[in-house]
Amino acid sequence: MAEFLELLFDVPALGPLTYRNDETRDASFGRRVVAPFGNREKTGYVVGESDSCGLPLERVKRVGRSLDDEPLFDESAVELARWLAGMYFCGQGEALAAMLPQAKGTLRSSRGALAGRGSLAEVEDVEFEERPLELSDEQRAALDRITRKRSGLDYLYGLTGTGKTEVFLQAAEATLAEGRGVIYLVPEIALTGQVVEAAARRFGESCAVLHSRLTPARRLAEWRRILRGEARVVVGARSAVFAPVRGLGLIVLDEEHEATYKSGSTPRYHARQVAMRRGATEGARVVMGSATPSVEAWSLMEGGAIERLPLTRRLAGGAPPAVRIVDMRQELGPISRPLAEAVRSSYAEGRQSILFLNRRGFSYFFRCGSCGKELRCPNCSVSLTYHKDRGSLICHYCGYRAAPPGSCPDCGSLDVGWAGFGTERVEEEAEHIFPGMRIRRVDADSTSKAGELEAAIEDFREGKADILLGTQMVAKGLNFPRVKTVGVVLADTSLNLPDFRAAERTFALVVQVAGRAGRFSPDGEVILQTYRPDSPVMRLAAAADASSFYRLELEARKELFFPPFSRLIRVVFRSKEKGRASASARDFASLLEPRLPEGAELLGPAECPLGMVAGTARWQLIARAPELGPLHKAVGSALADYRPRSTVRLESDVDPVSLM
Numbered sequence: 001m002a003e004f005l006e007l008l009f010d011v012p013a014l015g016p017l018t019y020r021n022d023e024t025r026d027a028s029f030g031r032r033v034v035a036p037f038g039n040r041e042k043t044g045y046v047v048g049e050s051d052s053c054g055l056p057l058e059r060v061k062r063v064g065r066s067l068d069d070e071p072l073f074d075e076s077a078v079e080l081a082r083w084l085a086g087m088y089f090c091g092q093g094e095a096l097a098a099m100l101p102q103a104k105g106t107l108r109s110s111r112g113a114l115a116g117r118g119s120l121a122e123v124e125d126v127e128f129e130e131r132p133l134e135l136s137d138e139q140r141a142a143l144d145r146i147t148r149k150r151s152g153l154d155y156l157y158g159l160t161g162t163g164k165t166e167v168f169l170q171a172a173e174a175t176l177a178e179g180r181g182v183i184y185l186v187p188e189i190a191l192t193g194q195v196v197e198a199a200a201r202r203f204g205e206s207c208a209v210l211h212s213r214l215t216p217a218r219r220l221a222e223w224r225r226i227l228r229g230e231a232r233v234v235v236g237a238r239s240a241v242f243a244p245v246r247g248l249g250l251i252v253l254d255e256e257h258e259a260t261y262k263s264g265s266t267p268r269y270h271a272r273q274v275a276m277r278r279g280a281t282e283g284a285r286v287v288m289g290s291a292t293p294s295v296e297a298w299s300l301m302e303g304g305a306i307e308r309l310p311l312t313r314r315l316a317g318g319a320p321p322a323v324r325i326v327d328m329r330q331e332l333g334p335i336s337r338p339l340a341e342a343v344r345s346s347y348a349e350g351r352q353s354i355l356f357l358n359r360r361g362f363s364y365f366f367r368c369g370s371c372g373k374e375l376r377c378p379n380c381s382v383s384l385t386y387h388k389d390r391g392s393l394i395c396h397y398c399g400y401r402a403a404p405p406g407s408c409p410d411c412g413s414l415d416v417g418w419a420g421f422g423t424e425r426v427e428e429e430a431e432h433i434f435p436g437m438r439i440r441r442v443d444a445d446s447t448s449k450a451g452e453l454e455a456a457i458e459d460f461r462e463g464k465a466d467i468l469l470g471t472q473m474v475a476k477g478l479n480f481p482r483v484k485t486v487g488v489v490l491a492d493t494s495l496n497l498p499d500f501r502a503a504e505r506t507f508a509l510v511v512q513v514a515g516r517a518g519r520f521s522p523d524g525e526v527i528l529q530t531y532r533p534d535s536p537v538m539r540l541a542a543a544a545d546a547s548s549f550y551r552l553e554l555e556a557r558k559e560l561f562f563p564p565f566s567r568l569i570r571v572v573f574r575s576k577e578k579g580r581a582s583a584s585a586r587d588f589a590s591l592l593e594p595r596l597p598e599g600a601e602l603l604g605p606a607e608c609p610l611g612m613v614a615g616t617a618r619w620q621l622i623a624r625a626p627e628l629g630p631l632h633k634a635v636g637s638a639l640a641d642y643r644p645r646s647t648v649r650l651e652s653d654v655d656p657v658s659l660m
Helices: 075-088 092-099 137-147 164-177 193-206 216-227 238-242 271-282 295-303 337-348 423-433 452-461 502-514 536-542 546-560 578-595 628-641
Strands: 004-009 017-020 032-037 040-050 152-158 181-185 207-210 233-236 248-254 285-290 307-311 322-327 352-356 365-368 385-387 392-394 416-419 439-442 467-470 483-488 525-530 567-575 601-613 616-625 649-654
Touching (some): 004 032, 040 092, 075 092, 075 649, 092 238, 137 164, 137 307, 152 164, 152 295, 181 271, 193 207, 207 216, 233 238, 238 271, 248 271, 295 546, 337 352, 337 483, 337 525, 423 467, 502 536, 525 536, 567 578, 616 628, 628 649
Parallel strands (some): 152 285, 152 307, 181 233, 181 248, 207 233, 248 285, 322 525, 352 467
Antiparallel strands (some): 004 017, 004 040, 032 040, 365 416, 385 392, 567 616, 601 616
């Protein structure tokens, strides 16, 4: 064992530190150790060993005990952490800590494959057999294109129900037959349990599942099974992209367009970028898939950088549903007359309906008719949402609560009221319009306890409910053969956000929700309710005309110099004192602006669209340029020289998915 160790710690902007090994010499590369750090002890990661040291021995502290009997990571993981730290402006230890499972204490054994997956038994009605299913000609062609090369980028593009999952699974089997391993990424484990079950049935004990519902100890046990080569297929959400799969040969990125693949905390990595990095450095195939690709992915397909593999035919006998746009300016209440008629018709046929609205609560907009006063959260830059069942006004960002006023708090007028509607209001309206029908509401308020979401979904699947009403929880990853009608109660919600991705998100959401109808029959119907019926986004989403939508969106992005025609780096400054946040943003801008490369520009500094969250002021600046390299170097240089004001926190985000 070596006398000196190089340790990384989970702290910002810090590289390896040198320590002396303890007398027992039980610490070595790839293990976690307890070591003195400042005036306390902290977990460190051993990333280097040496028998010599260029420092005086009296200045070199000794490590304490080792936490692991066997290595937790290898040199390739350390190299990936270095890349992650450089790419996303964080410490190497922060990057490595984000990659590894977090568990305290030493773990010597692994107990049980597929730990914890019993709570995720959302099995799709299309049964996934332990044996491969017979593929259609389109599926076979796609699989052949994927497996004919050992590495590279492919995109499986097809509407819901066209058999993407089976192609992914058979590509995984082919990769295993080559003696190589597989990582299968899904955006949210809780909403894609059928993929977990399919992989479990297909690959048995050689499959490991990594997700947040596992206890830290069981997650670490699964990690060690992967390290030892006992698990060769890993299924999981975003962080599973770091799984230490031996001889990695395939990474699947299912529902590639989903924003949940982007980390919201340091390091702010995107699983797609990490997957492409691992594919390039480890010689693995990277296969993405979605019915609604991100604009960046579509652009890469159009340019030939990613091969597009189309699937066009629904395999269970279904057909694309008929979509009808309803102008809500001509309607009263959240459920239009055409939608009510469609739900009643489906019920009369013994079929089911889904009502989708991406907003919780009863109502989300209080306004005084006399003075125009709006009720907003005192801690955040958002309107308060009225929850009738709790009798409270609630902020969905910081949790602030208040009693609803009977009169205007500014002018005292009684001419006050609520506008807009959330799932709670729609549920009340539906109970009035559809007496006798069984309604299940699925949102963050009604499914806050463990198992409630799964129970609601299973009840609907078994026909114990006639209408499923919910937020994004019902928009993706679910498959119900009895559903005929899908109502998008208000399609404008995401379209009105001040973000350049608003149109993309709205198009994707409408197309994904529409995909819940007609999966198994040719008579599915979708009612698309909107206050903007003439919007190109609504018309093209209703027609599922992806090529026209992406063409128009790319033209707009090019004109406005937004991705994929530019790369962005966003820097956010947060402080309890608004003046300090704004001043810090201006300080940084003055450092950065003269360093920007030719063709780059700086947007801001300006207050964030959500200028206040949980009592914290937020200011931002956005640097953009045609290429990332020179821009990244300029921002990195400014960050290295910047000294933040006291009480100000800085967050840097490369390729942000949201500018809110």
